[in-house]
Amino acid sequence: MAAPEQTPAQYVPIGGDREISDRIEAYLAKRDGVDKLLKISRYASKIIIASSLFESQPLNSKLKSFESSVGVTRKALRLGKFLQSFNALKKSSELKSKRDFMASIASGGEGLYYFVEQFVWLSKAGLIDGKHSSRFSKIGAWCEFVGYVGSISVKWMDLSEIGEEKERLRSESDENVRELKMMELEEKEMMKRLSIVQDWADWLMAFADVRDGKGPLTSPLLLSSAGLLSALISAHKIWVSCKA
Template identity: 60%
Template structure:
């Protein structure tokens, strides 16, 4: 048979127009299936409400203000329920932390131990706020929780600063390698791909560091009972909203 008379290969059908929509919905489903995903959306809702309440947007509407306060309080209690048993992940992180440096090991104990104890105490605060145990213990529990949280953030920030320094050192080494490859006429596509991934990692680490600083600022405000020099409701609420947006982005990217 003449090759010219052979049937033409079938033309593949065009991709459906709603592929991107389905991909987004699958991503959203996976995100909402995670406990942290729902928790961070609640965190955005809570601190967005706090920002509105702290601003002058609804000062002339006492009914809406009362509803927002009730909503914010309800979301705060709901978030504590989502943290039941979450301290276990810090126990596992501490158990799996291996380091040849004694300093890093101590910082890991401070970071994971502080955060784990914070999540453990939060369970009892939820029980107090939900009415199962006497509410008179709530204030003392909140103080203990805030101290554990800020201790955990101290260790976490120190570890992330160390990681950021290491990433920057690796980035400089890769840049030098790429420049040398260009000068000698060699290919450097692999190193360039590694450099892009390293830059993405550095960006996420910086965002995580900013989040820890914002959360640590709020924990300090809890310890000071809102009487610190920078304890302004709008500033504290904005720090909470910033932290919520960063953590939501981190969870979305990793999902």
């Protein structure tokens, strides 16, 4: 008699694997998520080029071509992103406090930067005469430079508020509530500090751009490292925000 047919065992995915795949999907679904991965690859390439890790000229040429292509791709990916900043600017237009004023500078500078970047992309893509590219880039760099001054100022104010919240929380009588809220505030504080580091790194690159790469703090290796640091922090923040 033939042996009874056995039903193939069904594959049951491990919960952790499913969660990580869902989280990756959520990350890649975000425009900023893809942008930061491109930014990481671009500045990693720039670091290799600047540090002369490989003496092979063909390889360096390929890396330069790759880095340049990724840069243009990032500009295309951010098409229309200026609207996000301008919408934030409208919300802080009342200027009731110093924080509102600095937030307006941050949003306005960022919005103008992304708006001008669209013309940089069009010039690099060949739709606009390439001779205008450097002029657009310079205008965008100044907008970005001013925007980061506002952004850093706002985040320092936020850090101060978090510190005040932590002080007030010490008087909480319920120990469990106090510990839970303290953990939340400490995590929030850490992310805010990372954001400040990221802004300083981006500000450094904008500072170099407005000076056309001349003067102190314009070493290609230094700027590439700052770009990679900024990209890694931003990618981490987006990853944390992606709940599986």
